[in-house]
Amino acid sequence: MNLSLGPLLYYWSRDDVLAFYDEAKRWPVARVYLGESVCSRRHLLRLPDWLALAEQLAAAGKEVVLSTQTLVESESDLKTLRRLVSDGRFLVEANEWGAVRLLSGAGAPFIAGSTLNVYNPETLGVLAELGARRWLPPVEMSRATLASLLEQVPDGMETEVFAYGRLPLAYSARCFTARHYNLPKDDCQFRCLDHPDGLALATREGEPFLTLNGIQTQSAGVYTLIGELPALRDLGVVSLRLSPQSRHMERVIDAFRAALAGEARAAEKLARVMPGPAVDGYWHGRAGLDHSAARLA
């Protein structure tokens, strides 16, 4: 089992993004997902910039995957998608079915992202026939459901699981960050830049609940499967996706490396650098915001 650095879901300054991936070159991750998968208005890095980064990371020995936009709305979104698919140098993660159409049409092997909603082996079979080599279950899928599905996993299909980070839960036409600032989406003034780990949403009694990230809504809780590595290994999962955060990403990766090496205190290491409370309810077939350790305590 190895580690994957998921696509950056937030909007950071160009310098911060470049610095982040410069460091990523020496992090012990097998692969890096690159590209803007959340909002088409985010433009500080455009496709040629991502491709240049991809070259650098590949030269540093990483497997590079380009992630497509999850919500495709306009012709210009499709133009970007076509350019990304036709580049052909790197593997692509398809995050909606339009990308699947283009990738399979080009005869390119691809990664089936979690928003393709693969809930059963038949759908995974469809994707395998179209050229998917690796897939990610929906983030809400439990261990038990994943185990059932994997009993009929297509030959050669690799499974990657979202194992760390705030959960991407929903996508909208509306931008909730712009809404917070009373700005229209078309003139959002790129306020996401002020929130490198998203904008916290709490209930009226101050309980952290969700995180607003432009058109994407994430959990406030930080999903972590660091305590579930034996179960993940038993299932045949080949890679764990760690979702970027603005601070201490290297320490997150180190904690997972330590856990993979069987170190007992890895979870404690991780707890010190998490930007919010841990959650793992989805994995146990419960509400996503549940946390097993909290229940046992």
Added chain:
Amino acid sequence: MPLDLICPAGSLVSLKAAIDHGADAVYMGFRDNTNARAFPGLNFDETQAAEGLRYAHDRGRKVLLALNTYPQPDTWTRWTDAVDRAAKLGMDAVILADAGLMRYAVKQHPHLRLHLSVQGSATSYEAVNFYREHFGIQRAVLPRVLSLPQVENVVKHTDAEIELFGFGGLCVMVEGRCLLSSYCTGESPNSAGVCSPAKAVQWTDTPAGLESRLNGVLLDRYGKGEKAGYPTLCKGRFEVGGETYYAIEEPTSLNTLDLLPEMLKIGIAAIKIEGRQRSPAYVAQVTKVWRAAIDAVKKNADGFKPAPAWQAELNKLSEGQSHTLGAYHRPWK
């Protein structure tokens, strides 16, 4: 036929109300989690479905069956059985979201008409055409996230018919891509066919006001004189940056009567009314207004203006008694 009126049938009584008041077609679900309104007391068993079909077909109308949740591995045959039953009953179409289930339907029932559900999250013509090429879908229902010019661009680039939501509850998230409900309660539309399920709802009268909770999470608190609505997760009031407000969406409904001439011009095949969970009286009233409006726009698109009485009637029925054009009208975004 452009601008068919597709109305919700949560029960046989609602189905008859919709047909009697002018629906061109109704959509229904079986009584389990194979559809995205898997609510207790709602939906059809096989006998009722057969009776509903007879009622509609006798009057020259159609019945569509929503099988639009994502089949789970252990219960896969529940979904395939439902497809088989739909074919046997003579449903005019099944509305599917899952690619694997589509493949099954095409193989087993090549003559069964397939519609792509809004839960399939297809927001571009590339996605719609994927389903059309691989499974021969005849129609796609678009998520409530595109502006009308974007919808028009989809219509121009696909042979599939396009159906739009016209009225009713407003999903602010891309349908099929929203897990807020399972994050809070363990059950989502995708996997359980419910959003913000009633069994997780709790109302408490407190000194600070009436509180609504979903699985213990405070969604809203209502002061004296404030009208409390059903606690749908995305329509609660939350705190962001020290402000308390409807951070995601106000409790408002979608109402696109004003856009009917444009929808006709673009070539929209059908308008869907949301609300299988609503009462037969609601279905009757909404169907009546929309029938009159669609007839009027077809007669004279250029001179079409929604009658004040229609809007007043629909406003009375709307959630929060207000309505929006949603994403079809760009400034809403």
